[in-house]
Amino acid sequence: MSKKRISNEVFQQLLIPSTATLTSALKQLGLSRSFIHGVAPLRPNMKMAGPAFTLRYIPAREDLNAGEVDNMKDVQRIAIEEIGVGEVFVIDARGDTRAGTMGDILATRLFKRGAAGVVTDGAFRDSPAIAEIGIPAFAAAMNAHSNKTVHHPSEIQVPIACGEVAVLPGDIIVGDAEGVVAIPIRLAEEAAQIAVEMEMREKFILKKIQSGASIVGSYPPDESTLAEYKVWKNNNKEG
Secondary structure (H helix, E strand, O other), X not given: XXXXXXXXXXXXXXXXXXXXXXXXXXXXXXXXXXXXXXXXXXXXXXXXXXXXXXEEXXXXXXXXXXXXXXXXXXXXXXXXXXXXXXXXEEEEOOOOOOOEOOOHHHHHHHHHOOOOEEEEOOEEOOHHHHHHHOOOEEEOEEOOOOHHHOEEEXXXXXXXXXOOEEEOOOOEEEEOOOOEEEEOHHHHHHHHHHHHHHHHHHHHHHHHHHOOOOXXXXXXXXXXXXXXXXXXXXXXXXX
């Protein structure tokens, strides 16, 4: 688990650019596999940014899932009572959507504990109710079956795979209407700076294209366009 911490200012910066822009910034920094494949927000206006708190599921087996749920022993229940304020609960469900990874009661507890969001490459059950709780929630599907029909919670705060992306505890997870990006914490501050600048520059370029400009010389920008951009940026510091 990473001991590094990033400031609230960086988290706020990470919420400005789109996940698409963040993936471009990360590519500049040498990371091309950062977008968690196949997950989407339960509602389109959901945004989140926070350190990953990880849970790894393995396939269910009758002897592993026998008996009543014990909140003091069940790894997922333990995780939900340990997650910190501002952290994002990231569940490795092996991409298996045949059962939900959690329902609305556990999601509500995460919300009440101050979690910044929850993401799984599996499914949620009670998805319509989870969408209304107020916690940003991202999943690959919806499925009414309970988790232990298919999954067994195995470990928390270990490296996992989520949507074909490696996620380590403490990695910075950013989500928006398009999906979720996992950022190694060592790159988070630099990625935020690059992405915010890139987002502003592309906003300017889009305005030029909307006004009828050709992509030639505009996208990518040539020296003339970059000079125009500098003037526009100085005049739109709040934008």
